[in-house]
Amino acid sequence: MENTSGVGVLDKTALILGALEAGPTTLAGLVAATGLARPTAHRLALALERYRLVIRDMEGRFTLGPRLAELSAAVGEDRLLAAAGSVLARLRDATSESAQLYRRQAEEYVCVAAVERLHGLRDAVPVGVTLPMKVGSAAQVLLAWEEPERLYLGLRGARFTATALSGVRRRGWAQSVGEREPDVASVSAPVRGPSNRVVASVSVSGPIQRLTRQPGVHLSQAVVEAAARLTEALRYP
Known part of the structure; x- marks a missing residue:
């Protein structure tokens, strides 16, 4: 992982948000794009959803959430x-x-x-x-x-x-x-x-x-x- 902050969970969160910048994706897509283990990607995506940084679209795919627009x-x-x-x-x-x-x-x-x-x-x-x-x-x-x-x-x-x-x-x-x-x-x-x-x-x-x-x-x-x-x-x- 390049340009890491040294804070593992933050680096992984940044990977997920960066992957979603390209558009909505499934959990499998997140795993493929980030290289994270499936349980880790799932846990972090759900945590980001709690804070509206990530949401689900009508097809259940993860996508960037409205909190980012508010910020x-x-x-x-x-x-x-x-x-x-x-x-x-x-x-x-x-x-x-x-x-x-x-x-x-x-x-x-x-x-x-x-x-x-x-x-x-x-x-x-x-x-x-x-x-x-x-x-x-x-x-x-x-x-x-x-x-x-x-x-x-x-x-x-x-x-x-x-x-x-x-x-x-x-x-x-x-x-x-x-x-x-x-x-x-x-x-x-x-x-x-x-x-x-x-x-x-x-x-x-x-x-x-x-x-x-x-x-x-x-x-x-x-x-x-x-x-x-x-x-x-x-x-x-």
């Missing part, structure tokens, strides 16, 4: 946050509502950037606040494009349904009314990284009294345009 997206997080301030301010000015940027962290989502509305009652979500992935339009966006198994696991106990998420994917944006808080409505749209994976959600939120019970009718276009600008910033620095 890759995190490399661009500084670029995302650098662009967020001006994009959220522009969204706030276009809608006269508070605007936020959220990222998923395990079974929660966290506000990583926010701007308050300029006039009237200040109702922005503070940066650093974490919310459960069961409520809110941002949660819908962050879950809607997940692989099927993770999507359906995420729906357990959620205030929204699989049908609602299907609508999110079709429209390209989500709305919620009274999900996160009884008097709050919001509209969200996905920010995508270079691999086209959803890495964040742009949102506007405010009282239902102002946003109405159909906030997407008036706010979705501005939110989708803001999300597109952040997607552009990640793809073309």
Whole structure:
């Protein structure tokens, strides 16, 4: 084994991930590509699957998992946050509502950037606040494009349904009314990284009294345009 680190299990893990770079393969294929003993390759592949670094495709073959894309997206997080301030301010000015940027962290989502509305009652979500992935339009966006198994696991106990998420994917944006808080409505749209994976959600939120019970009718276009600008910033620095 060339270019070894001296840590056996790490070197073997790197061999497995390197073999999967060429595409999905069976356990026998992993053994052939890595030269590892079959029990060793199987044990390490299952361990990597536990951390979503490896998953199975529809044919049961091992393939690179979504966690790698998430880690890759995190490399661009500084670029995302650098662009967020001006994009959220522009969204706030276009809608006269508070605007936020959220990222998923395990079974929660966290506000990583926010701007308050300029006039009237200040109702922005503070940066650093974490919310459960069961409520809110941002949660819908962050879950809607997940692989099927993770999507359906995420729906357990959620205030929204699989049908609602299907609508999110079709429209390209989500709305919620009274999900996160009884008097709050919001509209969200996905920010995508270079691999086209959803890495964040742009949102506007405010009282239902102002946003109405159909906030997407008036706010979705501005939110989708803001999300597109952040997607552009990640793809073309």
